[in-house]
Amino acid sequence: xxxxxxxxxxxxxxxxxxxTLKSLGVLMLELGSRGVDTASASWVPAIAYTLFAVxxxxxxxxxxxxxxxxxxxxxxxxIVAGVLISTFPLLPTLYxxxxxxxxxxxxxxxxxxxxxxxxxxxxxxxGLAHGFSLAGNTLGGLVLPGLIALMMEGWGYKGALxxxxxxxLNIVPASLFYSSRKDSxxxxxxxxxxxxxxxxxxxxxxxxxxxxxxxxxxxxxFGLYLPLHLHTCLGFTKTVxxxxxxxxxLGDLTGRLTGPALSDRFSPRWxxxxxxxxxxxxxxxCIAFVIDGFAIGGLTMLAGYFSGVMVGVxxxxxxxxxxxxxxxxxxxxxxxxAGVLNLAGPPLLGLLATVLETSYVMLLLGLSLIIGSLPLLxxxxxxxxxxxxxx
Numbered sequence: 001x002x003x004x005x006x007x008x009x010x011x012x013x014x015x016x017x018x019x020t021l022k023s024l025g026v027l028m029l030e031l032g033s034r035g036v037d038t039a040s041a042s043w044v045p046a047i048a049y050t051l052f053a054v055x056x057x058x059x060x061x062x063x064x065x066x067x068x069x070x071x072x073x074x075x076x077x078x079i080v081a082g083v084l085i086s087t088f089p090l091l092p093t094l095y096x097x098x099x100x101x102x103x104x105x106x107x108x109x110x111x112x113x114x115x116x117x118x119x120x121x122x123x124x125x126x127g128l129a130h131g132f133s134l135a136g137n138t139l140g141g142l143v144l145p146g147l148i149a150l151m152m153e154g155w156g157y158k159g160a161l162x163x164x165x166x167x168x169l170n171i172v173p174a175s176l177f178y179s180s181r182k183d184s185x186x187x188x189x190x191x192x193x194x195x196x197x198x199x200x201x202x203x204x205x206x207x208x209x210x211x212x213x214x215x216x217x218x219x220x221x222f223g224l225y226l227p228l229h230l231h232t233c234l235g236f237t238k239t240v241x242x243x244x245x246x247x248x249x250l251g252d253l254t255g256r257l258t259g260p261a262l263s264d265r266f267s268p269r270w271x272x273x274x275x276x277x278x279x280x281x282x283x284x285x286c287i288a289f290v291i292d293g294f295a296i297g298g299l300t301m302l303a304g305y306f307s308g309v310m311v312g313v314x315x316x317x318x319x320x321x322x323x324x325x326x327x328x329x330x331x332x333x334x335x336x337x338a339g340v341l342n343l344a345g346p347p348l349l350g351l352l353a354t355v356l357e358t359s360y361v362m363l364l365l366g367l368s369l370i371i372g373s374l375p376l377l378x379x380x381x382x383x384x385x386x387x388x389x390x391x
Contacts, residue, residue: 002177003120007129009177010113011136013072016168017079017106019140021048022249024098025224026145026242029231030152031089033238040091042350044099045224051103052110053216053339056332059111064185064328068112069178075108076171083165087158109171111332114315116178118327131260131312138256138308141223141249149242185328196329204321205330207376211277212314213338214372218365219307221349222284223248225365226300229358234291247297248304255308260316269317270380276310277373284366288359 024045031041063071082101085093113133121129144164151160199205226248227241255276263272283303290296318330353361 003129005177006116006120006179007132009174010117010133011139012174013076013109013113013171014133014136015140015143016171017109017140018137019142019144020079020083020102020164020168021045021052021106022137022141022223022245023145023148024048025227025245026149026152026238027098028224029227029238029241030157031094034089034157036089036091039350039354041094042224044094045221047095047099048103048106049216049220050339051100052107053335055104055107056111056335056339057329059107060115060328060332063108063112063115067178067180068116069175069180072109072112072175072178073172075105075112076168076175078105078108079171080165080168083161083168087161089157109175111335112175112178114331115328118315118319118324119179122324128261128264130315131256134312134315135253135256135308137311138249138252138304142246142253143249145223145242145245145249149239153239196326199322199326199330202322203379204376205334207379208314208318208321208330209334209337211273211372211376212334214277214368215307215310216338218281218284218367218369218372219311221361222303222307222365225349225353225358225361226287228353229287229362230296232353233358234296236293244297244300247300248307251301251304251306252308252311253304255305255310256312257308259309260312263313263316268380268384269313269320270376273310273313273317274373274377274380276306276308276313277369278377279306280310281366281369281373284362284369286366288362288366 028041028045059071078101082097082105084097085101086097114130117129117133148160148164151163155163223245226244227238230236230241230244231238259272259276263269280303283299283306287296287299287303290299315327315331318334319327322330349361349364352364
């Protein structure tokens with residue numbers, strides 16, 4: 001029973017954290033209407049997503065020392081403080097609040113959830129548990145962007161952020177279901193060092209990291225720049241543009257719920273992961289050339305579904321490829337390495353959107369995912385056919 005309490009807590013925390021991160025695109029639109037330069041405002045999600053990813057490894061190690069429960073609770077309080085600071089719409093406070101605090105606190109909450117799920121669930125149920133846990137990311141993305149847009153219409157920018165801060169306080173009681181015990185893995189032995197070196201020399205790890213790096217460009221920024229593309233290039237209203245994030249999140253949620261479960265039953269898991277990358281990339285490429293609202297909605301749903309499959313399968317893929325016991329090292333490392341691109345991604349894309357049309361941004365997002373899938377896909381295909389020929 002305690003397993004399912006942990007899983008439910010993880011879903012709640014991920015919903016609030018990632019829902020807020022995915023709402024940054026809506027906030028960027030609002031800041032633009034207040035006269036804030038788009039290129040300057042784009043540093044807010046750049047800082048948030050970079051810290052969210054880059055801090056993964058140190059946060060994972062520290063969580064093993066002070067416990068997952070305390071780490072997640074502290075992360076929740078930092079996020080709330082950051083949102084409250086950001087009620088003053090000045091660039092320094094936005095960089096500090098929605099950038100530094102949201103990224104740091106979000107990492108503290110998210111990584112502990114992944115590690116806790118990996119500890120609580122074993123065997124064939126692990127992939128499904130990770131899928132349900134990460135489904136919270138899109139559940140928040142389904143609700144919060146539209147909700148924040150409506151709150152801004154009703155209570156203004158400051159009122160919306162104050163209410164959001166109150167909602168985010170629920171992270172603290174949800175984190176109390178996480179383990180309060182320190183991890184035994186924090187004891188570093190010669191054997192664990194040797195195992196880590198073996199993992200780091202495995203080219204499969206670096207293929208996975210390369211693919212994850214591509215998602216920090218394509219997947220992460222899609223939610224930020226889709227509303228901007230629809231509003232500036234196609235003339236959709238801000239509220240309607242924000243609603244497409246919810247469509248993307250609905251597809252993402254469906255993919256995270258079904259993809260890991262199907263990959264548990266029908267192997268190989270790498271094929272589900274690479275298929276998700278390629279499917280999402282093709283859908284984003286098509287959006288760049290389509291102007292019909294219904295067609296864009298369908299493509300956005302497909303992009304969300306394939307993205308959900310890819311993100312939901314990833315932790316279980318690392319467990320399959322590199323060992324479940326090494327997930328506390330491989331998952332944070334892949335997040336950290338990929339996170340470096342987050343710092344440059346949004347500002348460069350913002351500059352591209354300013355100089356050229358946002359349709360070029362959509363093209364770049366789609367291409368990045370397709371290219372990111374190729375090393376893992378090609379190497380896995382070669383290994384599969386070699387194994388088949390031997391048999």
